[in-house]
Every structure is written in C-alpha cells, then in structure tokens.
Amino acid sequence: MADNRTWKRPPFIKNPTLRWGIAIGGAIYLSIAMGTMDVNWSRVAAGLPRAERFIMSFFPPDFVSRAGDIADGIYESLWMTVVSTVIGIGLSIPVGLGAARNLSPRPVYLFSRGVLAISRTFPEIIIALFAVKIFSFGPFAGIIALSIGTIGFYGKLLAEDIEDMDPVQAEAVKATGSSWFQWLNYAVQPQVMPRMIGLAMYRFDINFRESAVVGIVGAGGIGATLLTSFDRYEFDSSAAILLIIIVIVMAVEYSSGFIRKWVQ
Amino acid sequence: MLRLDKLTKQYKTGDLALKDIVLEIPDGQVMALIGPSGAGKSTLIRCVNRLVEPTSGKISLNDLELTTLSQGQLRKARRRMGMIFQEYALVERLTVMENVLSGRLGYVGFWRSYFRKFPQSDIDEAFRLLERVGLDHMANKRADELSGGQRQRVGICRALIQNPELLLVDEPTASLDPKTSRQIMRLIRELCHERKLSAIINIHDVLLAQMFSERIVGLQLGEIVYDGPPDGMSPDVLTQIYGEEDWEATIEKVDDEDEAENVDVSASADAEPS
Numbered sequence: 001m002a003d004n005r006t007w008k009r010p011p012f013i014k015n016p017t018l019r020w021g022i023a024i025g026g027a028i029y030l031s032i033a034m035g036t037m038d039v040n041w042s043r044v045a046a047g048l049p050r051a052e053r054f055i056m057s058f059f060p061p062d063f064v065s066r067a068g069d070i071a072d073g074i075y076e077s078l079w080m081t082v083v084s085t086v087i088g089i090g091l092s093i094p095v096g097l098g099a100a101r102n103l104s105p106r107p108v109y110l111f112s113r114g115v116l117a118i119s120r121t122f123p124e125i126i127i128a129l130f131a132v133k134i135f136s137f138g139p140f141a142g143i144i145a146l147s148i149g150t151i152g153f154y155g156k157l158l159a160e161d162i163e164d165m166d167p168v169q170a171e172a173v174k175a176t177g178s179s180w181f182q183w184l185n186y187a188v189q190p191q192v193m194p195r196m197i198g199l200a201m202y203r204f205d206i207n208f209r210e211s212a213v214v215g216i217v218g219a220g221g222i223g224a225t226l227l228t229s230f231d232r233y234e235f236d237s238s239a240a241i242l243l244i245i246i247v248i249v250m251a252v253e254y255s256s257g258f259i260r261k262w263v264q
Numbered sequence: 265m266l267r268l269d270k271l272t273k274q275y276k277t278g279d280l281a282l283k284d285i286v287l288e289i290p291d292g293q294v295m296a297l298i299g300p301s302g303a304g305k306s307t308l309i310r311c312v313n314r315l316v317e318p319t320s321g322k323i324s325l326n327d328l329e330l331t332t333l334s335q336g337q338l339r340k341a342r343r344r345m346g347m348i349f350q351e352y353a354l355v356e357r358l359t360v361m362e363n364v365l366s367g368r369l370g371y372v373g374f375w376r377s378y379f380r381k382f383p384q385s386d387i388d389e390a391f392r393l394l395e396r397v398g399l400d401h402m403a404n405k406r407a408d409e410l411s412g413g414q415r416q417r418v419g420i421c422r423a424l425i426q427n428p429e430l431l432l433v434d435e436p437t438a439s440l441d442p443k444t445s446r447q448i449m450r451l452i453r454e455l456c457h458e459r460k461l462s463a464i465i466n467i468h469d470v471l472l473a474q475m476f477s478e479r480i481v482g483l484q485l486g487e488i489v490y491d492g493p494p495d496g497m498s499p500d501v502l503t504q505i506y507g508e509e510d511w512e513a514t515i516e517k518v519d520d521e522d523e524a525e526n527v528d529v530s531a532s533a534d535a536e537p538s
Contacts, residue, residue, distance in 0.1 A: 172353035172419075175313055176426060177342035177370025182377050186366050190357040 054235070061243055062236035066229065070241055073225030074248075076139055077211040080221050084143045084211075085204045088150020095151060096158030097184075103162060116159070119152030128214035139220030146207045146214065153206070157199055158192065165191040194263045201256030205249060212245055265290050266312070266430055266462060271321035273307050273486075281307040283486040284321070291429075292460045294453055296467055296477035296494075300506050303483040305466040309432040312464070313345045314338060325430060343370035346423030348452070350435035352415040356408040360399065360418050363407050364390045367425035386425070393421040397451065413444035417451065424455060431456065431463035437472060445469070449476040470502065 013019040063070070098104050098112030124145050131141035165188060173187035215223015222241060229237040266289040273282040281304040289295055297305050310316035312323055314330065323330045325344060333341055346367070354363045368386045369377055376382065382390075394400040397417040399410075407415060416436060423431060433452060437445035449465075453476045456463050467473050473480055474494040482490030482505040490501050499511035 166356075168349060168351060168353040169355045171315055172347065172349055172422075173355065173366055173369070175315060175342060175345075175347040175432075176367050176422070177339045178366070178377075179339065179369070179374060181374050182369045185374075185378055186358070186362070186369065187355055190355050193357070 057233075057235040058239035060236065061239035062234070063240040066225075066234065066237045066240075069225050069228070070222075070237070070244065073215075073222035073241070074244060077208060077215070077221035077223075078248075080139050080142050080146065080211045081204060081208040084146035085150060085200065085207050087143070088147040088207075089154050089200055089203070091147065092151040092153075092155035092158060095155040096162070099155060099159035100162035102165075102167070103188075112155070112159070116152055116156050119148050120156065122148075124149040124210045125213055125217060128217050128219040132218045137218040137220070142211060142214045142219030142221055145219055146210055149210065150203055150207065154196075154199060154203055158196060161192045161195050162188060194260070197263050198256065198260040201252065201259055205252040205256065208252065209245070209249060265326060266464075267322075267324045268308075268312075269322040269324075271308070271311060271323060272319050273304070273311055273316065274319045281486050282311070282318075285486075285488060287481065287488065287491075289430075289462050289464065291462055292456070293479060294456050294463045294465065294477050295479045295481060296465045296473035297481050297483060298467060298470060298473050298505065299483035301468070302485075304486040305468075305483055306434055308483070309347075309434055309464055309466060312430075312432055313342050313347060339370055343426050344429045346426045346428035346431045348416070348419050348423050348431065348433040348436050350438045352412070352419045354407040354415055354418055354422075356406070358407060359403065360394070360405050360407060360410070361390060361403040363418055364394060364421045364425055367422040370426065389425055390421070393424055394418075396455075397421060412440050413448060416440065416444075416448050420448075420451060420455065424459070428461065431461055431465075433463055433465040433467075435466050435468070437467065437469065445472060446475070452476070470497065 011019060013022070095112050095115050098108045099116055101109055104112065127148050128142060128145035131144040135141045135144065169191065170183070170187040173183050178186065211221040212223040212226060215221040215225070216227050218224065222245065226238060226241045229235070229241065266287075268285050268287040271282055271285040271287075272280070274280050285308065297308065299305055307316055311318040312325075312330070314333075318331055321331070325341070328341060330338075330341055355366070358366070362380065365380070365382050365386060368382055372382060372386075391400055391403070394403060397420060399414060399417055399421075402410065402414065407418065410418065419436075431452070436448055436452065440448060449472050452463065452465065455461070465473070465477060474497060477494060480490065480492065480494050480497065481488055482501065484505050489504050490496075502511040503509065
C-alpha cells in the first residue's frame with residue numbers, strides 16, 4: 001500500500017484548462033505578432049552592402065582632425081556628469097529617506113514615492129527635451145535632466161536599502177535615547193553606506209553615458225559633438241568619440257569595483 | 265523602583281500579549297523573567313522603554329510616569345534605561361568604541377556625535393567599561409570582527425555607559441555557548457551589584473535564571489503565573505509556566521551546578537546538556 005506511490009512536482013498553475021489556455025494563447029499571439037512585423041527582404045538585402053560601407057567609413061578612427069572639439073565635448077560631459085551626480089544624489093537623500101516605509105509617516109512616504117515615480121517615468125532624454133525647451137540649448141539643460149534622472153534612480157534604491165536594514169540594530173540605537181538625526185547617523189547610515197557608495201559610482205557611469213545621449217537633443221556634452229560629426233559625415237571622428245566614451249565607461253566601471261570592495 | 269500597573273498590550277492583529285500585568289521591582293533587584301516563546305517577555309521589556317507602545321496601564325520608573333511622556337521627554341527617560349539585546353544588536357559596521365559611545369547619544373548634541381567628538385569624561389568611562397569587560401584593546405576593531413561573547417560584552421558596555429537606573433535585558437544568552445552564557449550572566453549580575461542597578465532579564469533557560477537572579481517571574485500567555493525566589497521553582501511551577509513535561513531532571517541539575525558554579529565556571533560548562 002505504501003509502496004508504488006508516485007510523486008510529481010505540483011504545477012505552478014493548478015487549473016489544467018487555464019494552464020494550457022495560457023500556453024496556447026501565448027503561442028498564437030507570438031506567431032501573429034511575428035507575422036505583423038512585415039519584413040521587406042529586398043530592402044534588407046540592399047541595405048547590407050550599404051551597412052558594410054557605413055561601418056568601414058568608421059575606420060581608421062580619427063582622433064586628430066577634430067581633437068579640439070572632442071576634448072571640449074569630453075570635458076563638458078565629464079563636468080556635467082560630476083555636477084549632476086552630486087546634485088542628484090544630494091536631492092535624492094531626503095526623498096529616499098521619505099520614501100522608506102520604516103522611517104517615514106504615511107503622508108511623507110506617499111509624497112516621496114510619488115516624486116520617485118514621476119522622475120522614473122520619464123527617461124533622461126525626454127526630460128532633456130523639456131529642459132532644452134525651457135532653458136534653451138546647452139549643458140545646463142543636460143544637468144537638469146541628468147539630476148532628475150539620478151533622483152529617481154538613487155532615491156528609490158536608497159529607500160529600498162533602508163527598508164531592508166536590520167531593524168534590531170536600529171532599535172538598539174533608538175533605545176539609548178538618541179535623537180532622530182543621531183539615530184540616522186549611527187544606526188541607518190552605517191548599514192546602507194557601502195551599497196550606496198557603489199550605487200553612486202554606478203550612477204556616475206550611467207550619467208556619463210546619458211550625457212552623450214542628451215547631447216543629441218541639444219543639452220550639451222559629448223553627444224552634441226558626436227551628432228555634429230555624424231551630420232558632417234565625419235564618421236572617423238565619430239568612431240574616435242565612441243572609443244573615448246567606451247574607455248571612460250570602462251575606467252569608471254573598473255574603479256567602482258575597486259572602491260566597492262574597499263568600503264565593504 | 266520600577267512599577268508596572270495593569271500593563272496591557274494588544275497588537276493590531278488582535279493578539280493580547282500582556283494582560284493587566286502588575287509588577288514591582290525594587291532598586292538593585294535582579295529579576296529573571298521566564299516563560300515559553302510568545303509569552304510576552306520581549307513585549308514586556310519593550311513596553312518599559314516604549315519601543316513598543318503599551319495599550320493601557322501605567323509604568324513608572326522612580327515616580328516618573330513613562331506611558332504619557334512626549335517624544336522629547338521619552339528620549340530623556342530612555343537614557344535612564346539601558347537595554348541589552350538578543351543577538352547583541354551592535355551596529356556591525358561601526359567600531360567597538362563607536363558602539364559603546366552610542367550609549368551616550370542621549371547626552372550629547374548632534375554635531376558632537378556626528379564628528380565623534382564626545383566629551384573626555386565619556387571617552388574615559390568608555391575605556392573604563394571596556395577594560396572592565398576585558399576588551400579595551402579591541403576599541404578600534406569593527407563590531408562584526410568580534411566573537412559572540414565579545415559582542416555581548418560590548419552591548420553591556422553600551423547599556424552601562426548610559427549610566428542607567430534600570431537594565432532591560434532581552435535574551436542575553438540566546439546565541440551564546442553554555443560557558444559564554446554563564447560568563448555573560450555572571451557579568452551582568454556583578455555589574456548590577458556594583459552599580460546598585462535593578463534589572464529585568466528575559467531568559468528562557470531556567471537553569472541560568474535560577475543561578476543568576478534573585479527573583480523569578482514566570483509569564484505565560486501574557487499573565488504572571490509565578491513570582492518568587494529562584495529556589496521556589498518546582499516541577500509543578502514549571503508545568504504551570506511551560507506545560508506538562510518531566511521536570512525532575514532539570515531541577516536536580518540546578519542543584520549540582522549551583523555548587524559547581526561557585527567554585528569554577530568552566531567546570532560547570534561541561535555539565536551543560538547539549
């Protein structure tokens with residue numbers, strides 16, 4: 001009686017009709033979606049040699065002809081990155097504290113979450129479009145866009161890290177009769193600091209890359225230089241700019257790994 | 265003197281954790297609070313320093329009514345109550361010294377504490393306490409580098425540097441080995457005697473409670489079912505607190521160990537049932 005009992009892992013969706021319905025429905029939808037894509041194969045074929053010519057025109061990269069413009073663009077991008085990261089993180093600390101459920105009363109929590117949701121809804125490039133319309137062309141618009149993007153990113157992650165902290169350590173500091181700010185400084189800050197330093201480095205890296213993107217809509221930085229070189233068909237200069245961006249991003253990546261290990 | 269009068273705590277879930285607790289702890293008394301998990305021991309001591317808000321009833325510490333204090337007054341009152349935690353609850357990324365000095369946060373302003381510029385008298389006292397528990401050479405180690413017993417001793421220093429009138433001790437030995445448990449309990453008792461402190465010690469190890477306290481209060485489902493001297497613990501009393509079980513062995517063991525304990529700690533540690 002006890003022998004010969006079979007066992008199968010219980011299915012994730014218990015109802016068999018629903019389970020198969022979802023699977024078959026999903027397959028049908030996917031095949032229809034593929035069908036609607038409507039690829040024009042003759043145009044793809046015609047495009048391939050053009051793509052080859054286009055890519056070949058990037059080589060060899062030309063660092064020299066536009067060296068002055070490229071240097072200006074990179075410097076501008078770098079200081080835009082530094083300023084917007086500092087401003088963005090500075091502003092995201094109060095928002096992040098407000099958005100941590102274990103720290104803030106309900107109205108403050110909802111308000112802060114609202115701020116984060118709004119700043120996360122719009123990608124940097126959309127905010128940059130608005131900022132360019134409001135403040136006209138130039139790096140100031142880019143800094144505004146990147147700072148707002150940083151608030152959404154950093155504030156949300158800060159709030160979540162605070163919500164995940166060890167409540168007992170926090171309770172112990174509170175029990176000594178500390179004030180709220182002392183409690184933040186002694187119980188919360190040490191717990192979230194290493195991760196937040198790592199994320200600051202990561203955000204620096206994102207802001208540098210984004211500074212190239214927002215430049216395309218006229219918000220300053222290396223993106224503007226890149227767009228100009230494209231417009232002039234100087235693809236060898238474009239290649240030089242792209243390589244420099246890659247090198248800088250890799251340098252930030254490498255140093256952030258090192259710093260993160262060091263602050264643990 | 266700490267006085268609880270009809271202290272009741274009902275959680276939002278509807279669970280009644282404490283029911284009309286009436287309890288008086290005279291100055292200098294070390295009291296053990298025993299009972300099964302969920303009996304309300306933790307809730308009781310957290311109601312005293314209002315980490316948990318009591319639902320009704322009164323709590324007074326040397327004639328200061330604690331339940332009606334404003335936030336600012338509560339901060340001042342918390343300075344008078346040192347708390348020692350299960351699992352130590354040190355801030356792990358701070359140094360030993362910072363953890364000890366955090367016991368002075370109620371006494372110094374924000375910027376002083378932010379720049380770690382505590383008054384010299386606090387620093388002196390911190391070193392004195394660390395020396396007393398044998399950890400003064402560890403002052404600049406990070407808290408997470410210490411062993412369990414060492415961490416708990418730092419936790420004790422943090423509570424004592426508040427210069428409290430009362431110690432609230434929550435399962436101080438829950439994650440320690442038998443020998444370290446005895447050392448920690450002995451240390452707490454000695455320090456209470458040295459400083460004429462009263463203490464409530466939550467503990468579910470009946471042996472330790474009997475060895476190191478002057479009075480035992482048994483809590484079951486939020487009500488006091490025993491209040492008396494350590495040697496009044498009988499199988500009947502234990503059954504009343506914890507439920508039906510063969511308690512004879514537990515009680516006999518206590519007598520053996522009580523004698524051994526006076527001679528040498530480490531010897532009795534070996535006798536601990538695993």
